[in-house]
Amino acid sequence: MRLELLDIINIITIAPLFLYSGFLFFSKKANAKSNRFLSYFLFTNGVYLLNFLFVRLREQIDYNLIFFFYIGSSFSFIFGPSLLFYTKSIAYKNFRLQKKDVVHFIPFFLSLLYYFMGLEEFGIEYYGIKYFQIIIYFIPIFKIIQEYNSRIKDYFSAIESLNLKRLVVIYVVFLILWGIDVSDYISIAILGTRNFFVGTYLIYTSLIINFVFANLLLIFSLTHSENQIENEEKATKYKNSNLDNSQKKEYSIKLKDLLEQEKVFLKNDLTLNHISSKLEISTRNLSQIINEIFQKNFYDLINFYRVEEAKKALLTHGKNKTILEIIYEVGFNSKSAFNTAFRKNTGLTPSEFKQKFGK
Incomplete structure (x- = not known):
């Protein structure tokens, strides 16, 4: 079998997609559910590219294999749903697939039905639907990430390594990859034909970016901690709360004692769950108290006390300790x-604060 450079690059891209898919599918990590959704995406991406490879080699292989793998184009309709479910699974702790979610796979099944019934190559309209469906x-997906990055402040005191900004970058890489395919489609739709040089260049670029994207996504999956939030509407967040005003006041006093007497904020990985366990109260009710009584989210409340402690340290130990030592x-x-x-809490930088109030 004679392989050209493009076919070799395609195989180099396909192989890790199937390898990573199998690895994530059978992974026993704590975030196994999200890994499973990612596995589905990588597998369908591999089948999609395998379809491209078999079509290119159609004159060198058995026709029945071409028939089987030509359906791989339909698997692109699973890209969007699998990435959506993956994003939801790493953002929301209570995420479960529901019966209504089957609607996301209707385009995939319709595409298969169209192919098996018509036994024809897909037209330009089909590819238009395929490309823009994923973009939609x-x-x-980005709305979920934005909400997650905003609401993790209700649950964690250290959020730098928890937000999904890395995932946004990875998804942007995928959109660039998909944008290359879309530009190729648009050129064909407008010109009625593909410029051989431009088309080949775009395919090479697309395969290389796909390889990079798959590796970035795997690295993210293996290094991202499982720190999901509750999936709930803000308007109904405390609608069914069982706390009355006297209970709110009681627990707010206990919380204040924990912060001012025990100084639990000194724990650098402090979470809402940690304090709720100490107070023997649900995280939902504790979050409500922090929001309504202290008028802050958990992240800002803990950082307020940390800054207050830092101000004291800067004034009393500023000459003996570095700012970095005080920070930790x-x-x-x-x-x-x-x-x-x-x-945010003082309106000054640490150095300005020392100059203004230090002796």
Whole structure:
């Protein structure tokens, strides 16, 4: 069998897609559910590219194999749903597939039905639907990521390594990859034919980016901690709360004692769940108390006390300790997080504060 450079690059891209898919599918990590959805995406991506390879080699292989793998184009309709479910599974702890979610797979089954009934190559309209369907899926995907990055402040005191900004970058890489295919489609739709040089260049670029994208996605999956949030509407967040005003006051006093007497904020990986266990109260009710009584989210409340502790340390130990030493002592994990919180709570940088109030 004679393989050209394009076919070799395609095989190099396909192989890890199937390898990673199998690895994630059978992974026993804590975030096994999200890995399973990612596995589905990588597998369908591999089948999609395998379809491209078999069509290119159609004159060198058995026709029945071409018939079987030509359906691989239909698997692109699973890209959007699988990435949507993957994003939901790493963002929301209570995410479960429901019967209504089957609607996401209707285009895939219709595509298969069209192919098996018509036994014809897909027309330009089909590819238009395929390309723009995936782009549409990224609207709710980016909305989920934005909501998650905003709401993790209700659950964690250190969020730098928890937000999904890395995933946004990875998804943008995928959109660039898909954009290359879309530009190729648009050129064919407008010109009625494909420029051989431009088309080949776009395919090479697309395969290389796909390889990079798959590796970035795997690395993210293996390094991202499982720190999901509750999936709930803000308007109904505390609608069914069982706390009355006297209970809110009682627990707010206990919380204040924990912060001011025990100084639990010094724990650099402090979470809402950690404090709720100490107070023997649900995380939902504790979050409600912090929001309504202290008028802050959990992240800002803990950082307020950390900054107060840092202010004392700067004035009493400023000459004996470096700012970096103080940063870690009061519970911060990074200098950038400390500087942001310090300026937010004082309106000054640490150095300006020392100059203004230090003796």
